[in-house]
Amino acid sequence: MIALVSRQRLRGVIAKPFVFFSVLMILKIYLAWFVIFDEGHFWASLATGVPSVWFVFCLIETMFYKRKLGAYLIADLVMTSIYFAVIMYYKYFGVIVTYHALQQAGQVTEVKGSVMSLLHPYFLLIYVDIVALFFILIFNKKVRAWGRSLAVKERQRFVTGIGILMLAACVACIWPNKDSMNEILQAQSMGILNYEVYAAFAASKDDDVSAVSVNQQAIEKLKGETPSATPAYFGAAKGKNVIIIQMEAFQNFLLNKKLDGKELTPNMNKLLGSSLYFPHFFQQVGQGNTADAEFVVNTSFYVPQHGAASQEYVDRVLPSMPRTFAANGYQTATFHTNDITFWNRKELYAALGWDKHYDKTFFGDEDPVMFAASDEVLYSKTADELAKMQSTGQPFYVQLISMSGHHPFDIPERKYKMDLPDRYEGTLVGDYIRAQNYADYALGQFVDKLKANGVWDNSVVVIYGDHQGLPIYSLTSKEKDLMKEIYGRDYGVQDMMNIPLLIKLPGASPEGKELPQTGGQSDIFPTVANLAGISLEDHVHFGQDLLNDTHNVLPERYYLPSGSFINDSSVFVPGKSFEDGTISAIDGGKLGKDSVTKDQYNQALELLSMSDAYVRSLPERK
Numbered sequence: 046m047i048a049l050v051s052r053q054r055l056r057g058v059i060a061k062p063f064v065f066f067s068v069l070m071i072l073k074i075y076l077a078w079f080v081i082f083d084e085g086h087f088w089a090s091l092a093t094g095v096p097s098v099w100f101v102f103c104l105i106e107t108m109f110y111k112r113k114l115g116a117y118l119i120a121d122l123v124m125t126s127i128y129f130a131v132i133m134y135y136k137y138f139g140v141i142v143t144y145h146a147l148q149q150a151g152q153v154t155e156v157k158g159s160v161m162s163l164l165h166p167y168f169l170l171i172y173v174d175i176v177a178l179f180f181i182l183i184f185n186k187k188v189r190a191w192g193r194s195l196a197v198k199e200r201q202r203f204v205t206g207i208g209i210l211m212l213a214a215c216v217a218c219i220w221p222n223k224d225s226m227n228e229i230l231q232a233q234s235m236g237i238l239n240y241e242v243y244a245a246f247a248a249s250k251d252d253d254v255s256a257v258s259v260n261q262q263a264i265e266k267l268k269g270e271t272p273s274a275t276p277a278y279f280g281a282a283k284g285k286n287v288i289i290i291q292m293e294a295f296q297n298f299l300l301n302k303k304l305d306g307k308e309l310t311p312n313m314n315k316l317l318g319s320s321l322y323f324p325h326f327f328q329q330v331g332q333g334n335t336a337d338a339e340f341v342v343n344t345s346f347y348v349p350q351h352g353a354a355s356q357e358y359v360d361r362v363l364p365s366m367p368r369t370f371a372a373n374g375y376q377t378a379t380f381h382t383n384d385i386t387f388w389n390r391k392e393l394y395a396a397l398g399w400d401k402h403y404d405k406t407f408f409g410d411e412d413p414v415m416f417a418a419s420d421e422v423l424y425s426k427t428a429d430e431l432a433k434m435q436s437t438g439q440p441f442y443v444q445l446i447s448m449s450g451h452h453p454f455d456i457p458e459r460k461y462k463m464d465l466p467d468r469y470e471g472t473l474v475g476d477y478i479r480a481q482n483y484a485d486y487a488l489g490q491f492v493d494k495l496k497a498n499g500v501w502d503n504s505v506v507v508i509y510g511d512h513q514g515l516p517i518y519s520l521t522s523k524e525k526d527l528m529k530e531i532y533g534r535d536y537g538v539q540d541m542m543n544i545p546l547l548i549k550l551p552g553a554s555p556e557g558k559e560l561p562q563t564g565g566q567s568d569i570f571p572t573v574a575n576l577a578g579i580s581l582e583d584h585v586h587f588g589q590d591l592l593n594d595t596h597n598v599l600p601e602r603y604y605l606p607s608g609s610f611i612n613d614s615s616v617f618v619p620g621k622s623f624e625d626g627t628i629s630a631i632d633g634g635k636l637g638k639d640s641v642t643k644d645q646y647n648q649a650l651e652l653l654s655m656s657d658a659y660v661r662s663l664p665e666r667k
Contacts, residue, residue, distance in 0.1 A: 062117045062195055063102050069174045070098045070124065074237075076171060077128040081135050082233050093236030096214035098124065103208030106198075113195045122175055124238065129171050131237055137452075138332075139518045139604060141232040143244040145351035146332060219243050226250065226608040226619040249350060250607050251654040256662030259655045261585050267648055267655075268589065268598065272582070276593045280578030285551040286435065286504035287370065287442040287573060288495075291338060292484060293450040294514030297324060297543040298531060299481055305466050309482055312489030316508070316547055318557040323591060325631055326546040327611050328512045329565045331603040335446065336388035338511035338566055339379075343367060343397050343444070345570040345586035347656040348602055359392035361663040364584060366442065366570050368398040373579055376400060376434055376441040380427045382408040382417035382448060396666055403430070414456055420449040420484055424491030432498040447484055452514065454480035462486045474527045477514050502553050505576055507569065510544030513604070517541055532633065539616040539629045542604065546591075550576070563613050563631070564591045565599040587656050600649040610649035615640040 074094035101120050109116035134142035181188050215236075222234040223243065232240040265272065299310045300317065308314055330337035333353025340354035341347065343366045349357040367377040378401040385391045385404040394402045408418040408426055427445055434441045449456060454476040463482045469475030488508075495501035517538060520528065528536035546564060549555055564572075567588030574581050575590045589597065599611040608619035608626075615636060619626040623646045630636045 062113060063106065066102065066117050066121055067095070067098065069121065071095065073125055073128050073171050074098070077132055077237055080132050081141070081237075082229075090236075093218050093234065093239065096211040096218065097236055097238040097242075100208055100211040100215060103204050103211060106204045107201065107208070110198045118175070118178060125171055125175060127241060128237065131232075131241075132171075136519050137516055139516060140606075141228050141237070141240060141244075143241060143351075145244075215239050215242075222621070223247070225621040226623075227606040227621065229606055230620060250650075251350060251657055252651055254651070254654040254658040256658040259585065259659040259662075261581070261583065264585070264587060264652070264655065267651060269596070270589060270594060273593050276575055276590060278592045279575055282505035282551050282576040283578035284440055285577075286431070286440050286500065287375070287507070287577060288431070288500075288504050289342065289442075289444045289507045289569070289573070290488070290491075290509075291335070291342070291444065291446050291511050292488075292508060293335065293447050293511060294452060294454075294477075295450060295481060295484065295510035295544060296514055296541075297326070297510070297545040298540065299478070299485075300324075300545055302531065304469070304478070307463055309463075309478055310485040312485045312492065313508070313545075313547070315489075316492070316549060317559075319555050320506075320508075320547040320549045320557055321592075322557070322559045323546040323548075323562070323564050324543075324559065325561060325563045326509065326544055327542045327563070327565045327599055327601075328510070328544050328604070329567055329599060329601065330512045333388060335448075335511045336390060336393060339390075339444070339446065340393065340397075341566040342509075342569045345567045345588040346660055347567065347587060347600060347653055349657065349660075350602065350607075350653075353388065355389045355393040358660055359389060359396040360665055361396060361660060362666050363396045363398070363660075363663065365397045366573070367400070369574065369579060369581075369584065370442040370577070371398065371400060373577070374439065376437070376439055377443065378403065378430075378434070378441065379444045379446070380407075380423065380430075381446040382419075382423050384417075403427070414449040414460060414483075415451045417448055419460070420447050420487035421490060423447060424487055425494065428491060428494040428498060428500070431495070431500050435500055435503065446511075447487070449487065450477075450480045450484040450514065454514070456480045456483055469527060472521075472524050472527060473519065474515060474524045474531075481514070503551060504549075505551055505573070506547075506549040507573060508545070508547040508549075509566065509569065512544070513541045515541065534633050537629050537633065538605070538618070539611075539631045539633070542601070542611070542616065543631070548572070548576070560591070562591060562595045563597040563599065563611060565597070565611070567599075568597070585659060587652055598645050598648055598652075600653045602653065608646060608650060610641075610645060612641060612645055617641045617646065619646070 071091065074090050078090035105113065105116045105120060130142050134140065134146065218235045218239050222231050225231045225234065235243060301314055302309045328338070329341050329347065331348030331353065333348065333355050336355040337348045337353055340358070344363055348354050371377050377399050379394060379399050380403045381390065383405055385394070385402060405417060408422055410418065412419045412422050414420070423445065431441070431443065453473070456479065460483045461479060463479060465475045465479060469478065492501065515528070517536060525536060532540060565588065568591050569588065571581055571586050571588050571590045572592055575592060596613055601609040601611060605618055610617050611631065614631060616629045616631060617626055623643050628636055628641055
C-alpha cells in the first residue's frame with residue numbers, strides 16, 4: 046500500500062510540467078554541451094544551464110498559469126531552437142551564435158546544401174519531444190484533458206522564491222565571466238542561454254577610439270612600420286592590367302600536395318614556378334565569408350565585430366582598390382556567377398565603387414555547379430570580356446570570384462577530374478579535395494585562354510583563397526585522421542586559417558620565389574598598389590606591403606575568439622585574458638618562449654578598434 050502511494054506521488058510530481066519539461070531541457074543542455082565543448086562535465090553543464098531554464102519556468106508558473114501547457118511548449122520550442130542554432134553554427138564557424146547572426150537568415154536558402162551537410166541525425170533528437178507532444182495533443186483527448194487540468198496556480202511564495210534564487214544563480218554565472226575575451230569560454234562558464242542574454246546587451250569589446258586620430262601615420266606607428274623611400278618592386282607592373290582571382294574555400298595545404306602520387310592542384314603548382322608565393326598567408330574574414338573577403342581585399346580594412354561587412358558597411362563611401370585604380374586611369378569590374386543580390390553584393394559593389402559588375406544575368410544558368418554557373422563558364426566568358434577591355438588600350442583592374450569549390454563540395458560527377466583513394470571516398474575531406482581539383486582544372490583553362498588572347502603576359506595576376514574549407518569543428522574522427530595523413534601531424538586551427546597567395550608579375554617568364562613572411566587579406570591592396578606604382582601614403586589602410594615588410598600582426602575576428610591574432614610565427618587565442626591564452630605555431634613546429642607578446646595582443650585589439658572607428662566616420666553613401 047505504501048509503495049502504491051509512493052508511486053502515485055511520483056507520477057504526480059513527474060506529471061507537473063515544471064518537472065516534466067525540466068527533464069527534457071536537461072537532456073538538451075547536455076547534448077549542446079557535449080557537441081560544442083566536447084567535454085563530459087555533466088554537473089558543470091547543469092550548474093550553468095538549469096538556472097536560466099528554471100527562471101523561465103517560474104515566470105510561466107506566475108504569469109501564464111491559465112495557459113500553462115501552451116506556455117511551456119512555446120518556451121521549450123524557443124530554448125530548443127536556440128540550442129539547435131548554437132550547435133549548427135558552431136559546427137561550421139566554431140563560434141557561439143548570437144542574435145547578430147539573424148541577419149544571415151536570408152542567405153540560408155542559398156546555402157541549404159551546406160547547412161544540411163552539417164546536420165548530424167542525432168542533432169534532430171533535440172526536437173523529438175516537441176514533435177511528439179504536438180501530435181499527441183492533436184490525437185489524444187486524455188492528454189488534452191491533462192493540459193486543461195494544469196491551469197492551477199502553484200504556491201506563489203514558493204515559485205517566486207525559486208525564481209529569485211534562479212535569477213541570482215544566473216547573475217552569479219554571468220558576472221564573474223563578463224570580462225572574458227574568449228566567447229567560447231564565456232558561453233561555457235555562463236551557460237549558453239545566459240550567454241545569449243548577456244551578448245544581446247553587452248558593450249563592445251573594442252577600445253574607444255576617436256576617428257579623428259586614425260590616419261596612416263598613426264597606424265604605421267602602432268604597427269612599428271617605417272615605409273621605405275625606395276620600396277622594392279615599386280611600379281613593377283605600372284600601366285599593366287591587374288587581375289585578382291578569389292578562390293572559393295581554397296586552403297594552402299592543397300599546393301604541391303599529392304595523394305598516392307596524384308597532384309591535387311597541378312595548374313596552381315605550375316604557377317608557383319613563375320609567381321611570388323606566400324605560404325604563410327591567412328584569412329581575415331568574418332560572418333560574411335566570401336563577401337567579407339572581397340571587402341577586406343578591396344579596402345584593407347577589417348571586418349565589423351558583428352554582422353557581414355556587405356550588410357554593416359555598405360551605407361558608406363568606402364575608399365577602395367576600385368576607386369583608387371579608377372583614379373589612376375584603370376577600368377574596373379568584378380565578375381561573379383551568382384545573383385548580385387546574394388550577400389547584398391549590389392550594395393557592396395556600389396559602396397566599393399566598381400565601374401561594372403558581371404553576375405548571373407551575364408553568365409546565365411548553363412553548366413551549373415553548386416548554385417550558379419561553373420568556374421569553367423566564369424573563366425571562359427570573363428577571358429573574352431578581358432580581351433575586349435584590353436583592346437581599348439586602357440589598363441584594367443578586375444576581380445573574379447570563383448564558386449565551384451563551395452561547401453559542401455558535392456560537385457556533379459561530370460566534373461570529376463581525379464580519382465580519389467578509397468579511404469577518402471564518402472568523406473568531407475575527399476569531397477573537398479575533388480572539388481578543389483576541379484577548381485584548379487578550371488583555373489588552368491583560364492590561364493591558357495589568357496595566354497592565347499594576349500592578356501596574360503600584360504597582367505599582374507593575384508590568386509588567393511577566400512576562407513577555410515575544412516572547419517576543424519565539422520570533421521569526424523576519420524576525417525581528422527585523413528588530415529593528419531596529409532599534414533603528417535594533427536590538423537590545427539593554424540592550418541584551417543591558412544590560405545595561399547600567389548602573385549604572377551607581367552611578362553612571359555616572371556620570376557618564381559617563395560616568401561616566408563606572414564600576411565593576410567588586408568595586405569593585398571597595399572602590395573598590389575606598390576606593384577602598380579600607386580602610392581598609398583595618404584590613403585588609410587590597415588594592411589601592409591608584403592614585398593617590403595617582413596613582420597606582421599594580423600587581428601582575427603569571428604572564426605577565432607576576440608583578441609586572437611597571428612604574428613610571424615604563431616596563432617594566439619586568448620582565454621579569459623592574454624595571460625591564459627593558447628599559442629599554436631603556424632608551421633606546426635615548436636614554439637619559442639616569447640613567440641607572442643602582450644604588446645602584440647594590445648596592438649591587434651587597437652587596430653580593430655581603429656578600423657571600426659574609421660569606417661563608421663566615412664561619409665554616408667547617397
